[in-house]
Amino acid sequence: MKRTFLSLFLLYGLISLMIPKAAAAQGTCATAWSDSMVYTAGMTASQSGENYVANWWTQNQSPATNSGGAGSGQPWTATGACSTCTAVPSVPTGLNASGTTDSSTNLSWTAVAPPSGCSVSYKVLKSGASIATTTTTSDAVTGLSPSTAYSFTVEATDTAGTSAPSSAVSVTTLASSCTTVPSAPTGLKATGTTDSTTNLSWTAVTPLSGCSISYSISGGPSTLTTTTASDTVSSLTPSTSYTFTVVAKDHAGTSPGSSVTVTTSAPSSLIVGGWFEEWSIYYAGYNISNMQANGVADKLTHLFYAFSALTAPTSATAACVLADPYADYQKTSVPQVTGPYSGAGGVYGNFAAIQQLKGAHPNLKTLISIGGANAPNTAAFVSAASTAAGRTALAHSCINMFIQGNLASGITAPGLFDGINIDWEFPAATDKTNFTALLTEFRNQLTTLTATTGKKYLLTFDAPAGLSDANNPGGYDTIDIPATFAQSDFVTIDGYNYAGDWELATNDASPLYDAPASPLYGTGLTIDATVQAYLATGVPASKYTMGFPAYGAGWTGNLTSSNCGEYQNATAVSPVPNANGVGSCSTGNNQSSPAAGCDVMLTSGLATYGTIQNLLHNGYSACYDSTRAATSAFNSSTHTVFSYDDATSIAAKVTYIKSHGLGGGYVWAVKDDDANGTLVKALATGLNP
Incomplete structure (x- = not known):
């Protein structure tokens, strides 16, 4: 559903062009700051090993105590550490x-x-x-x-x-006095197994004369090495069987192995994800604070932030960039979550609110989503993923910016995001190997960072829900499903857009099952068909995360109440309704200058769940199809139908998720839910009662 919001996303992204950027960091110190000198905008000075640039006229205001990022109101902005050292040392x-x-x-x-x-x-x-x-x-x-x-x-x-x-x-080096291969470890056992870890222990092997013993553990996500007779294996997949083998090693060689089989438990809690669009703070007026106010934040396990953009590739490289710096960290008037904004690290806007939200909900995991349905971003993915240098540069850039928190010169937000979601929509057959290699590079760099920080970082990607065809070159048949899942903690797979505004035949847009009455019967355009296609490749079911729409697809004209308006030929997609459920938006699908009071998606053929709830009080009647686990709303006067999810269809899909051992679900997008967050709460209550 990301495609629908692109023009609005780009429109509001232009606002960021008007925000002044901090000067780039300098290695050499500028002239030392003087309390008697007058500085005007653009002049530089240094103090205590830091360079600064003046934002406007200033005198006798120490940069060290009067600096901040864009929008902070401070006369100085730090541009980076500096040094008076200018000579390279001599050779030792x-x-x-x-x-x-x-x-x-x-x-x-x-x-x-x-x-x-x-x-x-x-x-x-x-x-x-x-x-x-x-x-x-x-x-x-x-x-x-x-x-x-x-x-x-x-x-x-x-x-x-x-x-x-x-x-x-x-x-x-001298020759080793160790000449005998050690004996095999004995007494290998596993204890304390959870959904992602197990503790292995064994009887220590007595080292022979002149030898020192180490142990190697294989059978998990990676081979572990230890010098003690125990270790904890982590990053395991829930509900999965593993056979671990331990060998002893010394200079003379490797012993035979001892093995033990372990089955991890089911997930202790299922994923309840929600996508927050950075542009939702504009026309929709939906902020991070709304999730705190309506209780949605209490229900989420994972929050996805859409999107980071990518630079146009140069010499087969690309980098992560902020799509809208103003919304991301510069806007000082974003409503607060808890307590006042501190502006720590020069961060305001959505990112400051996310930091506050995480403070109030320490178990909430946040992920930056990179890409989206944007042709330049897709082109950047294609080019950067095609070479080892491009993959390395892109992963390093994104991790440095969003995981390590180096957002801009002098602007830092460490701990802002706990992981990365790659939203390349979607790799074509020619990108198959490169996409796997790109995910592998991200995983390797995140693992390397973990070795330094001790923190586990998440890697996910957004996967296609259907096969490729002439109009859509990227499908689940054009990615290496087992290899990409192996690099990912879990995968987000859309459970919607099986029908929509690209055709005038009305149908269920998010059906769980097929039905003979559907004109699309047997074409595989159902959630169940998508799930079965992925699981048939042997990937862990617990890594499959199902998408739920917080919006409906609509058509109008020439429709009757038969089957609640479904399986018929409309004359047009539905006009943009007013958010209060009465009448249509006067400017229609006009995202550049929308009238007040329109459905916040501002897109013909679509309406948010919040608006659909108001339509049901103004001439629409709801119909639930238990065969397909799908809901429709039909208006017999305007001959208009919307296909959408409600609490009833969500309950059926939650039962499916649990019976198939899937990893959970997520909602696109939280702003499109009603004011109480009904859909997110229904999903959370079902998955984690």
């Missing part, structure tokens, strides 16, 4: 090695005199690759292999740059 000399054993050696060298204003550190390199950084003139290198030749060099570095490598010193 006197490198030598001593005390070499079968697994280690001690390196030392002569200290380099620091250039003026600089402090020097050293990088130790093994065969040209950096292995350590130190501020002293020695380093103990460990973890070497016996009877092996190594070449070491040292570089000196300061903020101005890095010297050339020193002359190399060659080291050959």
